Amino acid sequence: MLSNKGLLSVRDLVKIYKLSAKSQLSQNFILDKNVTDKIVKSSQIDSNDLLVVEVGAGPGLLTRSILDTGITNMIAVEKDKRFLPALMQLSEATRGVLKIIHDDMLKIDHSLILQKANIPNIDTEKIIENNSKINKINNNSIDNIDSRESGGGDGMVRLGGGGREGKLHLIGNLPFNVASPLLVQWMKMLYKREGIFKFPNVIMTLMFQKEVGDRIAASVKDPERSRISVLVQSLCEVRKVYQLPSNIFVPQPKVDATLIQLTALSKPVLNVPVDKFEEVVRYFYGRRRKTLRAIFKTIKSRISPTEQGLLDYNLEKLEWDLTLRPEKISSEEFCKLTKIFIENSITFPT
Numbered sequence: 001m002l003s004n005k006g007l008l009s010v011r012d013l014v015k016i017y018k019l020s021a022k023s024q025l026s027q028n029f030i031l032d033k034n035v036t037d038k039i040v041k042s043s044q045i046d047s048n049d050l051l052v053v054e055v056g057a058g059p060g061l062l063t064r065s066i067l068d069t070g071i072t073n074m075i076a077v078e079k080d081k082r083f084l085p086a087l088m089q090l091s092e093a094t095r096g097v098l099k100i101i102h103d104d105m106l107k108i109d110h111s112l113i114l115q116k117a118n119i120p121n122i123d124t125e126k127i128i129e130n131n132s133k134i135n136k137i138n139n140n141s142i143d144n145i146d147s148r149e150s151g152g153g154d155g156m157v158r159l160g161g162g163g164r165e166g167k168l169h170l171i172g173n174l175p176f177n178v179a180s181p182l183l184v185q186w187m188k189m190l191y192k193r194e195g196i197f198k199f200p201n202v203i204m205t206l207m208f209q210k211e212v213g214d215r216i217a218a219s220v221k222d223p224e225r226s227r228i229s230v231l232v233q234s235l236c237e238v239r240k241v242y243q244l245p246s247n248i249f250v251p252q253p254k255v256d257a258t259l260i261q262l263t264a265l266s267k268p269v270l271n272v273p274v275d276k277f278e279e280v281v282r283y284f285y286g287r288r289r290k291t292l293r294a295i296f297k298t299i300k301s302r303i304s305p306t307e308q309g310l311l312d313y314n315l316e317k318l319e320w321d322l323t324l325r326p327e328k329i330s331s332e333e334f335c336k337l338t339k340i341f342i343e344n345s346i347t348f349p350t
């Protein structure tokens with residue numbers, strides 16, 4: 001639990017350091033602790049989480065609510081150096097739990113985050129193996145078996161325990177202008193299990209502009225369904241936590257926000273290379289007003305007759321209703337289509 005002794009209130013910090021919001025950095029602060037406490041409570045951050053990473057900590061009130069959960073390892077990444085004195089002061093009050101990184105989350109080298117968190121290597125396979133062993137033990141109700149392995153002194157994390165200890169929680173009131181590019185980058189890294197996404201269990205609690213949140217969570221039945229829904233849902237379970245009215249932010253933006261929770265699927269739907277998948281989905285969503293039949297007609301006009309034959313043959317097996325539009329196609333079906341292009345070496349038109 002964070003001791004508030006000697007810590008200035010966030011409102012005072014904002015005044016003292018003249019931390020006016022910069023619109024080019026999408027800065028809309030939350031200065032009400034009841035609101036940040038509620039966000040953290042619904043995120044289910046657990047004191048056993050191996051690492052919590054906050055993106056865009058700003059003046060640090062959400063950071064304080066996160067620290068109040070009793071977590072033991074947290075990194076806050078902030079791009080705007082004006083917030084560093086306030087964040088450093090907070091870090092000192094936590095005696096090493098909170099570490100601050102002054103960087104751009106879009107460009108940061110993730111190994112820096114892991115080094116700073118004192119987890120330079122993550123033995124993902126070992127953690128997964130241990131977790132399944134422990135789950136088995138738990139399921140068989142065998143008592144008195146201490147099946148946890150501690151780190152071997154080589155900086156390699158080898159923890160088990162029902163999955164919790166191998167968990168990364170990524171949280172942030174995301175800067176609206178970089179929220180979508182950040183999410184796409186993270187999904188690609190999650191697919192490849194790169195950087196901080198090497199953790200076997202990854203949960204993200206993220207605040208988005210309401211429209212973006214709706215798109216991320218949109219199912220095939222929703223008109224808001226878009227490229228981002230297809231990509232995110234191919235890798236994560238999506239939960240819309242709740243909507244946050246615009247008047248909780250200072251300054252007040254024009255739009256409301258939505259809190260979204262993404263839990264990385266242990267068996268992702270995405271089973272084809274993510275970059276190719278993205279290319280195919282982008283092509284179809286770039287023509288979202290057209291029917292699938294019209295889109296395939298354009299594709300076929302740009303490939304060789306042999307490739308056309310192969311595509312027709314395989315499309316029949318997919319049994320898609322070609323009168324539909326791209327938003328009716330699930331992530332799973334887009335994976336199947338991508339596979340057809342890859343396995344038959346059919347050129348994908350750009």
Ligand SMILES: C[S@@+](CC[C@H](N)C(=O)[O-])C[C@H]1O[C@@H](n2cnc3c(N)ncnc32)[C@H](O)[C@@H]1O
Pocket residue numbers: 025026027028029030031055056057058059060061062077078079080103104105106172173174175176178
């Ligand atoms: C919407 S504000 C949220 C601030 C604070 N977490 C809160 O809830 O009051 C977004 C924060 O992200 C920071 N930011 C913007 N772009 C960033 C980037 N690329 N990498 C890291 N931080 C960024 C901004 O400086 C700002 O502090």
